[in-house]
Amino acid sequence: GDSVTQTEGLVTLTEGLPVMLNCTYQTIYSNPFLFWYVQHLNESPRLLLKSFTDNKRTEHQGFHATLHKSSSSFHLQKSSAQLSDSALYYCALSLGYKLTFGTGTSLLVDP
């Protein structure tokens, strides 16, 4: 079946360093939608960015990601981490009516 893999459970960074959170997916369908959701402590998940266009960079709030269908990847990046980026990040896959989420990556940014 369809699935999303986030290999890192916890990423710890020093403020100012670049961020890269990995996301790969599996599906037999050729036109998936990919999403990144962010969940801060004691809040609900909210959309960070999304894409369905192959090899096109999408950006929001300093974060960016590019959907690469050739490698089934949608990694999340940011050039310089901020303390406020500390949160739980979910990659998700949509093929129609439902979203399938990965297990999430907790990002902890230290001063």
Next chain:
Amino acid sequence: EAAVTQSPRNKVAVTGGKVTLSCNQTNNHNNMYWYRQDTGHGLRLIHYSYGAGSTEKGDIPDGYKASRPSQENFSLILELATPSQTSVYFCASGPRGNTLYFGEGSRLIVV
């Protein structure tokens, strides 16, 4: 901004008891979803609905029922609650295959 509200926000239930989690959305979205969130598992889909009167099984439906009596309301029902159902439950609504808007979450403890 999308508005999804859940009740109760916190619930302690006894094993074998019946629990109903309620969700209301004011966005006129056709699709509604129930997820549970557990450390190490991420967000897992329990049930979802295409519209009033419809319910569909998600990835982990066992032990749960759902009801969608109207466009605005979507309930999750645990007929015989078990300790393994202790979790945080999120309701969400959204257009087909697109951005989900999450409620605040309902924390359930089954003792």
